[in-house]
Amino acid sequence: MKKILIVDDEEGIRFTFKKFLTSENFDVSTAEDFDEAVACISETDFDLIFADIILRGKTGIDVLREIKERKLNCPVIMITGYPNIETASEAIRLGAFDYIPKPIQKETLLHAIDVALQHKAVLDEKEKYRTNLEAIFRSVKDAIISVDKDLVLLEMNDAAKNICGFTRKDIGNGFNTLSNNCNGKCLEALTATIESKDSVDLNSLECQLNNRK
Structure with missing residues (x-):
């Protein structure tokens, strides 16, 4: 079962996402702020993370930056109710996989998840191949x-x-x-x-x- 983390300071969004995605056979965790998000990614290897840009205190951009600094092989999709070019550019620069404005339709959400998980599968396969080559390189x-x-x-x-x-x-x-x-x-x-x-x-x-x- 694929693991998804939802980072959003709106309880209604977290509840709705979790209920819907759980019904789609995903293992869903939620966090309301940066600190909870960091605690989650420290304990669990997620396959995909959704992060709202505007949070209490540190932003979703900070969550994205933390994930990239940890070199986690996990796509991050940024979501926001206030889309603008500046935040979109910053998110993409930091390696966000996608950028989706609210409100998010179910079809849009599922499509984004499908594409992101396919991307992660490719990255995982490349990493597995690299690791195998590294093992051969070291052992011959x-x-x-x-x-x-x-x-x-x-x-x-x-x-x-x-x-x-x-x-x-x-x-x-x-x-x-x-x-x-x-x-x-x-x-x-x-x-x-x-x-x-x-x-x-x-x-x-x-x-x-x-x-x-």
Whole structure:
């Protein structure tokens, strides 16, 4: 069951949203202000959040900002009874998924939810794929390094640390400055790959690097 949070200082809005969305088989929580909203998102992983822009004290924009600062993978739909370009622009700039003026019709609400949840499903799948790749990257026994077009070291796996003697402090430095104590074959292959924009095969490569510090 998808979890939805409604943040609105109007009790009638919270009650109406919760009753309707519960009947549509959603698990609905409500909050009347910023502090309650923060408490909710600290305890529950929501699939979608609706936040009224105008609240008592801090605004729905503050709720949106808090969600983005926490890097939560959760779409936020802003709702307001007083739509204007300034608040809409601020909401979009901060990453709001949608911006809906009150009063909200049931069909509009359900359509917005459907689109937002589809978007979240795509984001979740991408994150799952990224996590799986990260696990593979970290666990393979072959050394893997990532460099940019200028041969600046961007990332490495644990095998690269053990085989090549790299440390996390080396990230951000030019690969050529880190390879002075080996035979340079890795550097040659990397340079050729970047210049040709194609893979380079090496028949054999003997690493002569020992205890680089």
